Amino acid sequence: MNPPSRRLRLALVVTAVLLLAGGSLGYVLHARHRERPPAQQADASFGALEPGLYFRDTAGGRIARQGGPGLPRVTGGPSCDRFHTAGGHALCLRKLPGVPARTEALVLDRRLREVRKVTVPGIPNRARVSASGQILSWTTFTTGDSYNTAAFSTRTAILDLRTGYLVKSIEQIPLTLDGARHHDSDVNYWGVTFAADDNRFYATVSTRGATHLVEGDLRAWSAKALRENAECPSLSPDGARVAFKKKVSDDPRAPWRLYVLDLATMREHPLAEPHSVDDQAAWLDDATLAYALPGQDGRASDIWSTPADGTGEPALLVPGGSSPADVD
Amino acid sequence: MYLAANGRPDAPPRPPGVRRRVPAAVLALGTVSLVTDISSEMVTAVLPLYLVLGLGLTPLQFGFLDGMFNGATALVRLLGGRLADRGGHHKRVAGAGYLLSALSRLGLLLAGGATAGIAAALAADRLGKGVRTAPRDALISLSGPPESLGRSFGVHRAMDTTGALLGPLAAFAVLWATADAYDAVFAVSFSIGLLGVLLLVAYVPAAPGPAAPGPAPAPAPPPRRPVLRDPVFRRVLYASALLGATTIGDAFLYLLLLRELDLPPALFTLLPLGAAAVYLLLAVPAGRLADRTGRRTAFLLGHCALLGAYALLLAPVRVPTVVGVLALLGIFYAATDGVLMALAAPALPAAGRAGGLAVLQTGQALARLLGAAGFGAAWTLWGQRPALWAAALALAGALAAASRILPAAPAAPAAPQEVP
Numbered sequence: 001m002n003p004p005s006r007r008l009r010l011a012l013v014v015t016a017v018l019l020l021a022g023g024s025l026g027y028v029l030h031a032r033h034r035e036r037p038p039a040q041q042a043d044a045s046f047g048a049l050e051p052g053l054y055f056r057d058t059a060g061g062r063i064a065r066q067g068g069p070g071l072p073r074v075t076g077g078p079s080c081d082r083f084h085t086a087g088g089h090a091l092c093l094r095k096l097p098g099v100p101a102r103t104e105a106l107v108l109d110r111r112l113r114e115v116r117k118v119t120v121p122g123i124p125n126r127a128r129v130s131a132s133g134q135i136l137s138w139t140t141f142t143t144g145d146s147y148n149t150a151a152f153s154t155r156t157a158i159l160d161l162r163t164g165y166l167v168k169s170i171e172q173i174p175l176t177l178d179g180a181r182h183h184d185s186d187v188n189y190w191g192v193t194f195a196a197d198d199n200r201f202y203a204t205v206s207t208r209g210a211t212h213l214v215e216g217d218l219r220a221w222s223a224k225a226l227r228e229n230a231e232c233p234s235l236s237p238d239g240a241r242v243a244f245k246k247k248v249s250d251d252p253r254a255p256w257r258l259y260v261l262d263l264a265t266m267r268e269h270p271l272a273e274p275h276s277v278d279d280q281a282a283w284l285d286d287a288t289l290a291y292a293l294p295g296q297d298g299r300a301s302d303i304w305s306t307p308a309d310g311t312g313e314p315a316l317l318v319p320g321g322s323s324p325a326d327v328d
Numbered sequence: 329m330y331l332a333a334n335g336r337p338d339a340p341p342r343p344p345g346v347r348r349r350v351p352a353a354v355l356a357l358g359t360v361s362l363v364t365d366i367s368s369e370m371v372t373a374v375l376p377l378y379l380v381l382g383l384g385l386t387p388l389q390f391g392f393l394d395g396m397f398n399g400a401t402a403l404v405r406l407l408g409g410r411l412a413d414r415g416g417h418h419k420r421v422a423g424a425g426y427l428l429s430a431l432s433r434l435g436l437l438l439a440g441g442a443t444a445g446i447a448a449a450l451a452a453d454r455l456g457k458g459v460r461t462a463p464r465d466a467l468i469s470l471s472g473p474p475e476s477l478g479r480s481f482g483v484h485r486a487m488d489t490t491g492a493l494l495g496p497l498a499a500f501a502v503l504w505a506t507a508d509a510y511d512a513v514f515a516v517s518f519s520i521g522l523l524g525v526l527l528l529v530a531y532v533p534a535a536p537g538p539a540a541p542g543p544a545p546a547p548a549p550p551p552r553r554p555v556l557r558d559p560v561f562r563r564v565l566y567a568s569a570l571l572g573a574t575t576i577g578d579a580f581l582y583l584l585l586l587r588e589l590d591l592p593p594a595l596f597t598l599l600p601l602g603a604a605a606v607y608l609l610l611a612v613p614a615g616r617l618a619d620r621t622g623r624r625t626a627f628l629l630g631h632c633a634l635l636g637a638y639a640l641l642l643a644p645v646r647v648p649t650v651v652g653v654l655a656l657l658g659i660f661y662a663a664t665d666g667v668l669m670a671l672a673a674p675a676l677p678a679a680g681r682a683g684g685l686a687v688l689q690t691g692q693a694l695a696r697l698l699g700a701a702g703f704g705a706a707w708t709l710w711g712q713r714p715a716l717w718a719a720a721l722a723l724a725g726a727l728a729a730a731s732r733i734l735p736a737a738p739a740a741p742a743a744p745q746e747v748p
Contacts, residue, residue: 009530016526020519028502028516031509097507101377123380141380185587185712208708253443 046076087133358487369495404458409686425460430521481666482615572695606658630663
């Protein structure tokens with residue numbers, strides 16, 4: 001290697017390093033300034049949970065309210081990634097920036113002021129408030145619990161506002177599966193829904209490759225599996241039925257359909273929605289369900305509603321929304 | 329060119345103990361790997377978060393995307409080896425692989441939210457990774473004297489691991505600086521990947537081998553099915569596949585550590601760093617030791633370290649167990665990963681080396697996949713402790729068999745005897 005060519009090569013490499021480093025730095029600086037506005041609190045004018053349909057507005061990530069069909073949408077709630085409200089309390093899950101992923105679970109009162117804040121690991125996934133507003137539950141996705149580092153596992157917490165008692169992960173709840181006490185390292189819970197007595201609850205448990213609908217008892221601190229292949233349950237206001245998503249296909253692009261299970265007869269029927277729904281449905285009343293679907297026309301997601309008895313047709317309820325919750 | 333890099337057999341023997349220079353080509357390839365690994369590990373570290381959080385894919389969909397291409401890489405690797413052997417285009421084939429992986433970051437950046445675009449970008453990355461590995465290892469093995477191959481691979485693997493450790497740090501730094509702008513991570517990763525290609529083009533010699541620079545002799549066509557015919561290479565292949573099939577996979581070891589000792593799950597992401605650090609520290613010394621005492625011994629002892637890790641897990645004693653298992657795992661990798669290449673390379677003709685190494689790597693990878701799957705099944709059927717006992721017994725058996733299968737001196741014809 002003769003010296004001039006070696007020097008030339010070095011000069012070329014140094015130039016390239018400078019160019020690439022400059023380009024990278026420029027991109028990072030650009031991304032830094034372009035980023036979305038920081039998480040916002042609710043505007044003062046928005047500060048009360050008036051009757052209406054509450055949801056997350058996908059345009060700005062803030063909570064909005066729609067008073068009724070045809071009425072204008074009022075935006076001005078807090079920024080949340082997942083939201084639910086009932087009984088005068090609201091639960092707002094917010095992903096915190098940075099790595100590893102962490103989620104802030106904000107408990108808000110009727111005026112949407114912060115009552116309590118819990119920070120948990122993971123990405124926001126499900127949020128539920130019991131009808132009385134006293135018991136709350138949330139689920140986050142976490143990475144790294146599984147033997148396959150790329151796989152996700154879930155962590156579900158339950159907070160009792162009456163006592164202030166917080167269970168950060170309900171994974172250790174004694175679980176009965178097929179009549180026997182079940183122990184395994186791969187037990188994952190998600191999507192809790194509460195009964196009106198603030199004690200009974202339903203949730204999904206996944207273990208050994210199958211998902212089960214479980215019925216839990218908060219006071220007795222126990223849970224038993226009711227049936228297989230039922231995820232993200234949502235108990236009807238009358239407490240008689242559970243809406244859930246059922247895995248009907250191995251196609252990862254469209255695995256689920258919405259079903260409703262009658263708890264008295266344990267019979268299930270599919271709903272009219274033909275698309276794959278990956279959401280914990282919300283009951284607008286005893287006859288109607290609302291849920292999020294991937295949005296049309298470039299929107300991140302839309303809220304649809306469909307009759308709970310399997311008849312009728314789905315209707316677009318809120319374009320550009322997710323996390324529906326009805327307040328009467 | 330440095331004399332020492334050529335390993336000329338007529339060079340005067342150096343007194344033992346004197347530190348010899350690592351071939352410049354190996355250092356260059358090590359630097360390329362270091363830079364490239366920073367680039368690729370940056371993406372690996374943030375991809376799950378990006379797909380699920382940024383794009384709203386369900387974990388199920390993510391798992392599908394992630395697993396989709398894993399099987400194909402084995403075949404691509406064989407193809408890369410074959411291509412490199414044909415006409416001795418190691419540098420060109422490896423460079424194409426590095427370039428493809430670098431460009432795949434650009435694909436991620438441009439794909440936006442389109443799942444098909446992301447799938448294509450991931451496929452391109454895997455394709456690049458599969459194509460470049462065998463020619464690169466062949467280049468390393470052809471760049472130095474056969475008697476110091478262990479050290480050469482040790483140096484390369486140490487640099488490679490350094491990059492793998494730095495990658496996630498760089499990615500997290502970018503995420504912190506930009507409040508979760510994943511596209512910035514891809515942009516930076518692309519720049520770093522491109523730099524890796526550039527370094528390869530500028531500093532890795534095109535025609536490797538002990539021959540002096542100058543017009544290279546017309547490369548011999550790769551012999552027909554040469555590799556599997558060679559009895560010495562075949563033995564190395566069988567032994568490594570047998571041992572690979574009794575390897576349960578690091579992730580299982582980390583999981584066992586967490587479960588047995590009831591450690592916080594957040595540690596899961598840190599445990600691999602511990603093992604990688606030990607690997608990084610020991611890769612060069614282990615390679616040197618392998619050169620001196622025999623690579624066969626080092627390879628077997630490395631697996632003994634893995635057996636020791638299993639044994640430690642069967643008799644848990646809190647914190648020392650964690651440290652011990654991580655250290656043993658690091659030793660295992662230091663004494664086997666590069667050493668296996670150094671063990672097999674001299675048995676392969678230069679013209680069929682990339683292809684041969686590809687066969688060996690693919691065989692080992694498939695065997696390990698089988699081993700991990702088998703262990704997973706055993707865990708589900710019998711529970712973790714019986715499964716671990718079974719794994720330990722299987723590994724012990726495989727070690728006994730491998731010590732009979734492995735040839736005593738695979739490099740015998742080429743290596744000059746330094747024993748007085």
